[in-house]
Amino acid sequence: MADEKSSPRLADTDLADEIEFLLARARSIGTSRANAALGAFNLKVREYSVLSLACSGLDPSQTELASFLRLDASQVVSIVDALEDRGLVVRARAEGDRRAKTIAATAAGRDLYTLAYEAARTEEARSLAPLTATERSQLRSLLRKVALGG
Amino acid sequence: MADEKSSPRLADTDLADEIEFLLARARSIGTSRANAALGAFNLKVREYSVLSLACSGLDPSQTELASFLRLDASQVVSIVDALEDRGLVVRARAEGDRRAKTIAATAAGRDLYTLAYEAARTEEARSLAPLTATERSQLRSLLRKVALGG
């Protein structure tokens, strides 16, 4: 991808004031940086996200992962397949519903996550460098309302 | 895509506090809603974005569009092709650099943009419903710093 700095000439347009546009541009920059940082661990953001939730201790089902990550169920299958093949997560039958499978990290998965998490935080700090600490937590709480409804 | 409400059970994880994740989720919701709203005008968000900048009066070149929208130059070609085929924008040789082509909206393009812009604002308001007016402008200025560097 080209440079991340915008051509400032277009920064005074209607589009540049649309929150949807700004959201799309910010995530595009963030995702490409995050993918670059996670590449050191052979992870992409989507695999990282699944691994993170697998490390949460909440034993999410694949359907829960799909809904929370806004992925199709079939995409979750292939991501979990890839992580399972690498020994990072395991599938288990859910108690109470034998159709569902819960995803949990292995010891190796947790170890890798610890490293990847640090890399992700470093990258995030870099992306948010133009913001003060206060502004960062403001942004976090505003985005939580928009993205998670609270 | 599935439901837009998150499974609240996973909202208390490390991932749910990562700004990059929240950015990705918010834009995923926003983009799919925007695509649905713009579908009434046979536009997708990317075409809408190009049309918007074509209506700005700044006569952006295709390279400027690519950089500002974080698209590959070849993608801009096909988006402009589609808009031009519909008589919404026109290409012109740039003064001063005969390699470059500037993109400007036609009268029909401006008319369509006026309608599409209203639809986009309505959708945006819906997506930002959980925020107060003050929070919305806070979010806008924080995102401008992250997405545009100011």
Next chain:
DNA sequence: TATTGTTATACTCTATAACTATA
């Protein structure tokens, strides 16, 4: 030699439909 636009190509991401096993 480098850049703009263009074309062709391939790769990743996302969505759809159909199947199975459970509920």
Next chain:
DNA sequence: TATAGTTATAGAGTATAACAATA
């Protein structure tokens, strides 16, 4: 009848390389 997971497939989005015209 509906849902969780799976598979296969197709479509949308994105990236890469090569070329012509111009700088």
